[in-house]
Amino acid sequence: MAKITYIEHSGKEHVVDVANGLTVMEGARDNNIPGIEADCGGACACSTCHVYIDKSWVERLPAKDAMEEDMLDFAYEPNAETSRLTCQIKVTDALDGLVVHLPEKQI
Incomplete structure (x- = not known):
């Protein structure tokens, strides 16, 4: 399990525990973090889970693959x-303490 900090564009912080094996996007979705829409459900077919x-x-x-770079x-x-797509980042113990900043909006 990893403790991940999601920081909204306004500066509001959300610190949540995310289980290993989930993605950073699933951690946001499961904890109702505003600002990550994840329209494609994690298929790397949109960019609505973008963070900094x-x-x-x-x-x-881990490095971005070509599909993530394209999206x-x-x-x-x-x-x-x-910039990264949170659907492409799998949570492991090594991510404990990860901090991500949400953009002003998703498109």
């Missing part, structure tokens, strides 16, 4: 370094 990874965590996550082109104000 806290810079201290960017290098600690990020459709996200609201993507950042080449910190």
